[in-house]
Amino acid sequence: MNSLILPTSPWSFSNVIERHEFSLDSGLLLQDQKFVFSLEVLAEATENFQDNKKLGEGGFGEVYKGKTKDGNEIAVKKLSAKSAQGKKEFMNEVKLMANIQHRNLARLLGCCVEGNERLLVYEYFPNKSLDTFLFDSEKCRELDWQKRYNIIIGIARGLLYLHEDSQLRIIHRDIKANNILLDHKLNPKIADFGLARLFPGDETHVHTTIAGTFGYMAPEYAMQGQLSVKVDVYSFGVVLLEIISGRKKNNFYLPYVMQNLVLWAWKLFKAGNALNLVDSKASDVTEEQVLRCIHVGLLCVQANATLRPVMSNVIMMLSGKIDELPNPSKPVFINNSESHASNSKSMSGLGIEDNESATTSQISGSATSSSSGIHSVNETSVTVVEAR
Known part of the structure; x- marks a missing residue:
């Protein structure tokens, strides 16, 4: 997947989650072209998660600014690969954000699961927090x-x-x-x-x-x-x-x-x-x-x-x-x-x-x-x- 395709309805991502299973132990994820990013694409978008692309850091991981090949700006939350709590946070956020949409809630655009890596992709906010x-x-x-x-x-x-x-x-x-x-x-x-x-x-x-x-x-x-x-x-x-x-x-x-x-x-x-x-x-x-x-x-x-x-x-x-x-x-x-x-x-x-x-x-x-x-x-x- 080389570009960001926005969902057509607030329930689209929810349907993807219902159709596919996440396996946190094996790191496998059946992919959907609209909502699942490859690690390669996100690494390219963030210049391999360079420090100058870092927007901030929270309790469970770091957030980077990215830009896809078609020019869409995104924010990539990279959860700590060694944190069991980070894995729980990832699953929790995906399941909840798949079912909600409101003008005063940040929008989840997609996710990535490869090996030990867990990443969430959000719309980018230039004014930060x-x-x-x-x-x-x-x-x-x-x-x-x-x-x-x-x-x-x-x-x-x-x-x-x-x-x-x-x-x-x-x-x-x-x-x-x-x-x-x-x-x-x-x-x-x-x-x-x-x-x-x-x-x-x-x-x-x-x-x-x-x-x-x-x-x-x-x-x-x-x-x-x-x-x-x-x-x-x-x-x-x-x-x-x-x-x-x-x-x-x-x-x-x-x-x-x-x-x-x-x-x-x-x-x-x-x-x-x-x-x-x-x-x-x-x-x-x-x-x-x-x-x-x-x-x-x-x-x-x-x-x-x-x-x-x-x-x-x-x-x-x-x-x-x-x-x-x-x-x-x-x-x-x-x-x-x-x-x-x-x-x-x-x-x-x-x-x-x-x-x-x-x-x-x-x-x-x-x-x-x-x-x-x-x-x-x-x-x-x-x-x-x-x-x-």
């Missing part, structure tokens, strides 16, 4: 308030589709800024479904192994492995606050009371200074809309999962179709070390301590864009074998 704009001191200026608001709404619509409107009910489990891709118009596309989980339609929650990224995990999931659609809602709330503030979920180069974004947003909200959370580099801010978004974000990160809104209500609240919003309760933030604490630990004691003695000047302080400080590298997704 949200974090490359949001946390860059110069590029963040391109995200005026309207663009940020449109990104927030787009992510919410993508999640609504996964949770309620698609043929399958899917929980993503790894919503974060670097898993949100941006097209040429800065429209958001949810990507990386390697950790996604099909969810029974008649269940409110299930208990499962823990997989995701620390800091974006809901407390009931990080501590007890309790999974529901409200886990994605929590992660969405964290990303929403990052988009508004231009700050990562934590920044240990800031004063202690400001280091944790979720709890800092809560303190500003309670003190009546929520607007100070807004990134100073975001232009043309609409105050009423920003305040509503912050309010909704805090509703999404509430410690009690039952109090978090479902995504259909999130969209109605963000768009102003629900006038009166409930008061959010205190959020909780889970980091790496805290995720291994005893299950008996009180939820109210999780996360960075709520320093109620913080001074008025600290609470009213303006948010500093994370682009002005020193950053850590992007977090990679992790899996804890046993939920505790």
Whole structure:
């Protein structure tokens, strides 16, 4: 296969998967001309996976930019050949992405299985991921308030589709800024479904192994492995606050009371200074809309999962179709070390301590864009074998 042929319908790839069997042990795959790429073609498209073609690297592999002979640009995700988890991620992503299509979801174009190699082929996004704009001191200026608001709404619509409107009910489990891709118009596309989980339609929650990224995990999931659609809602709330503030979920180069974004947003909200959370580099801010978004974000990160809104209500609240919003309760933030604490630990004691003695000047302080400080590298997704 020397060219990229796009599918004619969202169900075409699904039919291919149903007709053919993947054998991860033998590495054999019966090929279909529309959706299966040979390793030779993908190596040629990416100049043999040269470093200068690398777009990024995640927990299970690397992503490269490629160009087929007929000029189509593609993104090739090359999973680690030695990772058993990478093989599981590959199969999971192919099966799920074969059955879904939405304007706010990244589109899977095909795959490759040869020997130990597992590769996924996606449409290419020249603007890369949200974090490359949001946390860059110069590029963040391109995200005026309207663009940020449109990104927030787009992510919410993508999640609504996964949770309620698609043929399958899917929980993503790894919503974060670097898993949100941006097209040429800065429209958001949810990507990386390697950790996604099909969810029974008649269940409110299930208990499962823990997989995701620390800091974006809901407390009931990080501590007890309790999974529901409200886990994605929590992660969405964290990303929403990052988009508004231009700050990562934590920044240990800031004063202690400001280091944790979720709890800092809560303190500003309670003190009546929520607007100070807004990134100073975001232009043309609409105050009423920003305040509503912050309010909704805090509703999404509430410690009690039952109090978090479902995504259909999130969209109605963000768009102003629900006038009166409930008061959010205190959020909780889970980091790496805290995720291994005893299950008996009180939820109210999780996360960075709520320093109620913080001074008025600290609470009213303006948010500093994370682009002005020193950053850590992007977090990679992790899996804890046993939920505790």
